[in-house]
Amino acid sequence: MAELTEVTLDELRHLVSDRAIEGESVLLNMGPQHPSTHGVLRLLLELDGEQVINCIPDIGFLHTGIEKNMEAKTYIKAAVMTDRLDYLNTIGNNLVYCLAIEKLVDLDVPPRAQAIRVILTELQRIASHLVWLGTHALDLAAMSVFLYCFREREMILDILEMVGGQRMMTTYFRPGGLWRDVPVEFEDAVRQFLRIFPARIDEYEALLTKNPLFLERTRKIGVLTPQDALRWGVTGPTLRASGIAHDLRKFQPYSGYEQYKFDIPTQTDGDTYARYLVRMEEMRQSLRIVGQALDGLPFGAVISNNRKYVPPPRAELGTSMEALIHHFKLWTEGFLPPEGAVYVAVESPRGELGVYLESDGGAKPYRVYWRTPSFVNLQILPLLSKGHLVADLVALIGTIDIVLGDVDR
Amino acid sequence: MDNTLQAACDAIVERFSAEQSASRQQITLKLQPQNIVSACRTLRDEFDFEVLAGETAVDYWPQMAPRFHVIYLLLSLKQHARLTLRVPVEGSNPSLPSIEGVYPNANWHEREIWDMFGINFEGHPDMRRILMPNDWEGHPLRKDYPLGYEEVQYSFNFDEIDVRKPYAKG
Numbered sequence: 001m002a003e004l005t006e007v008t009l010d011e012l013r014h015l016v017s018d019r020a021i022e023g024e025s026v027l028l029n030m031g032p033q034h035p036s037t038h039g040v041l042r043l044l045l046e047l048d049g050e051q052v053i054n055c056i057p058d059i060g061f062l063h064t065g066i067e068k069n070m071e072a073k074t075y076i077k078a079a080v081m082t083d084r085l086d087y088l089n090t091i092g093n094n095l096v097y098c099l100a101i102e103k104l105v106d107l108d109v110p111p112r113a114q115a116i117r118v119i120l121t122e123l124q125r126i127a128s129h130l131v132w133l134g135t136h137a138l139d140l141a142a143m144s145v146f147l148y149c150f151r152e153r154e155m156i157l158d159i160l161e162m163v164g165g166q167r168m169m170t171t172y173f174r175p176g177g178l179w180r181d182v183p184v185e186f187e188d189a190v191r192q193f194l195r196i197f198p199a200r201i202d203e204y205e206a207l208l209t210k211n212p213l214f215l216e217r218t219r220k221i222g223v224l225t226p227q228d229a230l231r232w233g234v235t236g237p238t239l240r241a242s243g244i245a246h247d248l249r250k251f252q253p254y255s256g257y258e259q260y261k262f263d264i265p266t267q268t269d270g271d272t273y274a275r276y277l278v279r280m281e282e283m284r285q286s287l288r289i290v291g292q293a294l295d296g297l298p299f300g301a302v303i304s305n306n307r308k309y310v311p312p313p314r315a316e317l318g319t320s321m322e323a324l325i326h327h328f329k330l331w332t333e334g335f336l337p338p339e340g341a342v343y344v345a346v347e348s349p350r351g352e353l354g355v356y357l358e359s360d361g362g363a364k365p366y367r368v369y370w371r372t373p374s375f376v377n378l379q380i381l382p383l384l385s386k387g388h389l390v391a392d393l394v395a396l397i398g399t400i401d402i403v404l405g406d407v408d409r
Numbered sequence: 410m411d412n413t414l415q416a417a418c419d420a421i422v423e424r425f426s427a428e429q430s431a432s433r434q435q436i437t438l439k440l441q442p443q444n445i446v447s448a449c450r451t452l453r454d455e456f457d458f459e460v461l462a463g464e465t466a467v468d469y470w471p472q473m474a475p476r477f478h479v480i481y482l483l484l485s486l487k488q489h490a491r492l493t494l495r496v497p498v499e500g501s502n503p504s505l506p507s508i509e510g511v512y513p514n515a516n517w518h519e520r521e522i523w524d525m526f527g528i529n530f531e532g533h534p535d536m537r538r539i540l541m542p543n544d545w546e547g548h549p550l551r552k553d554y555p556l557g558y559e560e561v562q563y564s565f566n567f568d569e570i571d572v573r574k575p576y577a578k579g
Contacts, residue, residue, distance in 0.1 A: 014535065060540035067525075068549055072556050103433055230459045230486070233514035244486065251489045340432050343482055343493065345462070356482065358467060371463035371482065379517050408540060 039404030062408040074334030083169040086406035091124040094173035101175040113177035122286040128349035136398035176310040177303030218272040222384035236351025242270035248347040334363035374406035417456035442505035461512035507533040525550035
């Protein structure tokens, strides 16, 4: 066993200015148990009075070794771990993992399953944005917005519970389609949400969009230029608020997104307020997509009937020998995809969520790499926070919209 | 594959003697470690691959040598194209040039690869562990790093059990 060592200032010498060594500026530890860090993010701050000179993020407090764990499970069983990455976008994590497997083994997904996937992914996007909006406003001392946002988020979680039996960790998407069809109440519940929600977005906007205190705290705070955004590989609403209309749902469509009409909201200011406006408009666009997908929801199967990769329905087991064999093989050994590697990316609420999946022909993934948007987007925090006040740093953590489960994996 | 992407691949193959392969509509270029920085710079400046989407590594121990491949996932917003670069690196404690100067966001990706695989990046400004604690021993995503279920070693049988343990010795 090695002795417990501590990080000394010498090791961080290259990250702070000379003034810190001379004692002219203050080094301050913020987090990991600080409510405004949205989880367990630790920041080492070098301060001159209240002004941030340097900000050094320290991550890994929520590292759970998901990539390593997935290597030890069969493809179907590893799907359960994907929910635990970004716990505000569980459905989206399931989706990208299923898409990667489907690309790896060349599996078709029935149209009904694709449409339901789109509906749930967009509802999840709204739920994630609601948590972002609530906590972001709370960080800026607007308490009531948080309560309203969580009220509407609960409606979406109820829909997820209805289809998957769980509020958050549903693992409802399976390679080849869905676990089961949606219940009959599903359509009414979604329509009810579509009816209620547009007025609710107006309510949130009434609380914030023209609120002078909110404007004061967000305008010209943390300006990100389009050049910097590209250099740092930033994606999602943060990139779109800097004026670059990049959305994977439009440019590399998956799950039938090409059938739906929606706009990519953009802003050009690149500040915290612009990112707020982009996300608010994204919720409206998501509603449009959900409405279209629900209106055109086709009937039919919700999971592929390729028995080499998809377990047969329970009812067949009693009557079909073949089904019993497939059931047994798939749940004990798992399926064996051909050798090769795929990279699949989707547009998560936070940006490009990608999975790089490599198969060696065995029943377990040889390597799963998660390209998570929070990890990449968090890197710009030192850049954004330079020269701002500590109170604005809190707004900046909120505006990048990180989920620490997504950062640390 | 469209023409601009084809041109980019041809240029890299020609200038840096890369090997091109394609599977499932994805193009991969295999490069030597000494060429990676200039290849990335060429792709960024001449062929619009302005974003480094991700960077990771794969460990092929024990069935393949060289054991580690570093993988770069590039994205072009202008062409809506993706390109994968793959760089095999020699040895159990390998080292290759950092591309942090070309794509600044490689900073954390390379720290993560160091943390998880023990691959060192030359010229990286801040080569520290990122996810694991500072005093952690070993690199968890290596294939010879056990996922639990380890035989317990006491002082009297340490060497005896160590012989049986599946990890890359030396």
